[in-house]
Amino acid sequence: MRVHLKTLGCRLNEAEVESWAHDFGARGHTIVDEDAAPDILVLNTCAVTQGAVRKSRQLIRKTHTKNPKAKLVVSGCYATLNTDETVSLNGVDVLVNNQQKDQLVDLTLDAVDEVVMPSIATEPNASSLFVRGRQRAFVKVQDGCRYRCSFCIVTIARGDEKSRSIKEIVDEVNTLHNKGISEIVITGVHLGGYGSEIDTNLYHLIEALLKETRIPRIRMGSLEPWDLPQGFFKLFLNPRLMPHLHLPIQSGADTVLKRMSRRCKTDEFRQIVKEARHHIPEINITSDIIVGFPGETEEEWQQTLSFVNEIKFGNLHIFSYSKREGTKAALMANQVNDAIKKERSKLLHLLSETLKEQAMNKLLNNSCEVLWEEAQPADADGISTISGYSPHYIRVQTTTRQPEQLTNTITPVQLSAVKQGVFVTDHLTTS
Numbered sequence: 001m002r003v004h005l006k007t008l009g010c011r012l013n014e015a016e017v018e019s020w021a022h023d024f025g026a027r028g029h030t031i032v033d034e035d036a037a038p039d040i041l042v043l044n045t046c047a048v049t050q051g052a053v054r055k056s057r058q059l060i061r062k063t064h065t066k067n068p069k070a071k072l073v074v075s076g077c078y079a080t081l082n083t084d085e086t087v088s089l090n091g092v093d094v095l096v097n098n099q100q101k102d103q104l105v106d107l108t109l110d111a112v113d114e115v116v117m118p119s120i121a122t123e124p125n126a127s128s129l130f131v132r133g134r135q136r137a138f139v140k141v142q143d144g145c146r147y148r149c150s151f152c153i154v155t156i157a158r159g160d161e162k163s164r165s166i167k168e169i170v171d172e173v174n175t176l177h178n179k180g181i182s183e184i185v186i187t188g189v190h191l192g193g194y195g196s197e198i199d200t201n202l203y204h205l206i207e208a209l210l211k212e213t214r215i216p217r218i219r220m221g222s223l224e225p226w227d228l229p230q231g232f233f234k235l236f237l238n239p240r241l242m243p244h245l246h247l248p249i250q251s252g253a254d255t256v257l258k259r260m261s262r263r264c265k266t267d268e269f270r271q272i273v274k275e276a277r278h279h280i281p282e283i284n285i286t287s288d289i290i291v292g293f294p295g296e297t298e299e300e301w302q303q304t305l306s307f308v309n310e311i312k313f314g315n316l317h318i319f320s321y322s323k324r325e326g327t328k329a330a331l332m333a334n335q336v337n338d339a340i341k342k343e344r345s346k347l348l349h350l351l352s353e354t355l356k357e358q359a360m361n362k363l364l365n366n367s368c369e370v371l372w373e374e375a376q377p378a379d380a381d382g383i384s385t386i387s388g389y390s391p392h393y394i395r396v397q398t399t400t401r402q403p404e405q406l407t408n409t410i411t412p413v414q415l416s417a418v419k420q421g422v423f424v425t426d427h428l429t430t431s
Helices: 011-026 050-066 077-081 083-088 098-112 154-158 166-178 202-212 232-237 254-259 266-279 298-311 338-363
Strands: 002-007 040-045 071-076 092-096 136-143 183-188 217-220 244-246 284-291 315-320 367-375 384-389 395-400 410-414 417-419 422-424
Touching: 002 011, 011 040, 011 098, 011 136, 011 183, 040 050, 040 077, 040 098, 050 071, 050 077, 071 077, 071 098, 077 083, 077 098, 077 154, 083 092, 092 098, 136 166, 166 183, 166 202, 183 202, 202 217, 202 232, 217 244, 232 266, 254 298, 266 284, 266 298, 284 298, 284 338, 298 338, 315 338, 338 417
Parallel strands: 002 040, 040 071, 071 092, 136 183, 183 217, 244 284, 284 315, 395 422
Antiparallel strands: 367 384, 367 410, 384 395, 417 422
């Protein structure tokens, strides 16, 4: 059968979709684009904000309308938290909640009552990574979270923590590398909590990946700042571990962090950043900020602006607070007016853009290696623009007449200029 998979939301959702694609392929099914008349459509939904809930509903409706004959399978946080609503939507054939995700492929095939032998029993079909033109794979290493930040619905949707074994993860990464993947991003709902229930931790996992795999580049997804294990930054002495960390702080005001039930104060975060930059001078530290959390005063907002400017984040993910029923924050007094949230968000975006430009200017004229990924169609002169990412997770562009020779290769470049938030290099030969 022809299977198309689609996802909204976080990198963990991406990792799950890629895992399902591999499993469908191993059973002899073909991963296709949505326009190729798929027999099965799998949607991995999100519920992190009300906007994500709305987009999930819209995606389900739009997908069914476009392919009304396909079996529609819906999973993810929106489907798990809104079971009755999801199954009532026109076209939904199967709902697989988050606790059943590991069995999604089997449950889907059982539900559609279709068994197909692989065309080549010993070789699964090509991974969806290549169908989708990907050089980077997301590897899910754990699920669930033991903490309950007052704004977060995801930990409720995902349930208890559950980690995969180091051996299983190492084997998956080696398989991906053998398929031509050059970079992995290890992900989880509570990545820093990896191994807490199986007597290991994130340090030991990364150490094993560096020792037991040869994949050129290893990254980590979002990592709570209070979770960093002892000696963590020394791992970055290995150049295969990319110098970028996404450490979500959520606010620069300790009073707001307390209402959020966050486990890291601003002074502790400052110390973490100081230590990281001491061990890894070129590290790019990015973060999340929630604007307009219930009760956020003008003084607390100014503290956040000051903190962001002090830390000099390389980039920010900025979210206006979205009330999520079922969380403690939804019941808090003094919900911030939408107009105030919009204005504060605008100011923070402007500051974030300024800080990103400053961080990029510090790297200007330096040399680094880029994993080239996406090439645009050639222009009338036969020249294509191709882009990729530096080790710091900053996009780099160049032009070439032979993009196919660069795609999925890692080459040294000189960062020649900054243009609209992207490094531009003319280091490569384009003729």
